[in-house]
Amino acid sequence: MRRSTVALPALAVCSALLVSACGTRSEAGATPGGAAAGETTVVIGFDGPLTGDLSALAIGAKNAAQLAVDQANKNKSVPGVKFALKSLDDQGQPGTGQQNATALTGDKQVLGVVGPLNSGVAKSMQMIFETAKLAVVSPATTSPGLTQGDNWAKGTKERRFTTYFRTATTDAVQGPFAAQHMHDTLKLTKVFVVDDKKAYGAGLAATFTDEFKKRGGQVVDTDQINSGEKDFSSVINKIKSSGAQFVYYGGEYPDAGPLTGQLKKAGVKIPLVGGDGIADANFVKLAGGGATGDYCTTVGAPLEEGAAGKTFAAAYKAAAFKDPYGAYGGYAYDSATTLVEAVKAVVAANGGKVPADARAKVTEAVQKVAFDGVTGKVSFDEFGDTTNKQLTVNQVKDGAWAPVTSGTFTAK
């Protein structure tokens, strides 16, 4: 009876493997460079999924933050202070993010953090940053609950973390903005909603669904997928027979690309619509030609349209980074600049020196920051959310994302 006795231990091994697949690997990035005599080094942390499926977004964001730090040093934005960037890889996993948060709070030179990119990761880091009074400015997390508390959807907003800020608009606006565009502008009334069950994807799909129904649209059916899997034939099968006019997908490009590719290959020629998580060139690449006509919403006006955005794009190009700045580059640049501005205010108020309780002071200063960033005006409301509520609808044309229209969400 060897056969039966081997199967059960083997199953146990399978489950052990599944658990260990969520293992950790931390990778220290740049360490602070040597400061000249009389200069204090202030380290700005960066945390994001530098490896894995979302690395394209994270590397762009890291480079943009690096650019902001380099420019602050070059322009001597804060006299007597030399900035350095310390970047850590969270692999998009909450557990790794939590370790990185502990590592960053443990480093006394770190006075602020840019990141993370994933809402799920942010959730696991917030408490640690709050305890250490360390300001964190996220360029990308859009789940509303991060700043407005778990009951934001019921109308009771409550800020639990005074150290958490973000330059990206929340899904509370992004999902509805997509609903507004699809229903009112494009006159599409039947949608099939799919999400990946993650904090970002499920949240986005929920806010979209609410607004779409409010405007008189019909959600013909819904389904969920497992992020990381590649076979979407069952959900596509359902979409095909549902009679939907478009698919709304809450999630990120590594799954959205193959999903829309397989959808079109199965002969279902309806557009897929998503949030800023699919606003990446890799979405088009992974779709294998199936992405044409798909839509996504992005936060803010198109970077290349404003003068400041153009300057940023030129500076980024001049810095000769290997990878493009991606969907969040502008926000990461503004997030890093926010921290530089906050340090500047704190140092100026303390007679040109970094004070002893710098972290708490920087957090207070971030709350009051107001400047013209590359993505628009940067300042934060009472929850730590950006006051910039501009959004853009993009569409894939000729193998690349192109902006269609920009505007603000108007509640109905």
Place this chain on the structure above:
Amino acid sequence: MHELPQTLANGLLLGSMYGLIAIGYTMVYGIVQLINFAHGEVFMTGGFGALTAFLMLPSGVSLWLALPVMLLAAVLVSTSVAVLAERLAYRPLRGSSRLAPLITAIGLSIAIQQMVWAWYPDAKQARTFPHLPGGPYELGPVTVQTGDVFLVVAAVLSMLALMWFVRSTRTGRAMQATAQDPDTSRLMGINTDRIIVTAFAIGAAFAALAAVAHGLRYGQVDFRMGFITGLKAFTAAVLGGIGSIQGAMLGGLALGLAEALAAGYVKFLPGLELFGGGAWANVWAFVLLIVVLLIRPQGLFSKLTADRA
């Protein structure tokens, strides 16, 4: 219910892929009683082998011409990895307790994954895989892709070839003998080491075939793709009765169908509305495995043989 034909077709396609990979688990287990957990990674390296071949061909070459080259490269890479693994990792442990090679296999799986992650250019995220031109084809209520046609044809032909090989060639019969009793076969003059390597190599070649089909079907390869697919194929092998070649293929088909049907129809069952949909397909696949193990520990399609006890 008009989705049913398409659901069944999807299940069969997915199942054929599981079946092809399951051959590797079942052949190796049948001969050395080792569950080769690195087999999922053998499958993954096959995908990267095919991609490398495609990238090295001059651009603009028709994919129909490139396909044989890609297949050859995939088989070459996969079998090399499997044979090296056998030679360097498993052979030194032959005769030790059964747990040692099992744990080695798990370690090897992680090592191969990380090697591809670290050394293959841009493999830290999914790499796009070429698509076969043409299609989709409408066959009545069912839509299939060109890549799916390749998968079905490849699966059927290779299975027939394998059955002929095992039944009718000298090496095939030597394999059966080794599976039944390695010590006696060695006394009869069979080079069991060679037979074991052959088993690893054949399993790897089937995995390579599956990897090319996987790439064509889903349009990408990535360093983690062997993990969950490998687990599923292993499940298929156990379902069908590990050690049995026909069982592996049938187990794969059963698993693929079960997943597709669960994803499509479980939510219509009273009380289970929440557990339907694509996200739960894996759960139902493993539920099926547990149920089968409880009722028929020897697997669905295997006869209980006394000689293994």
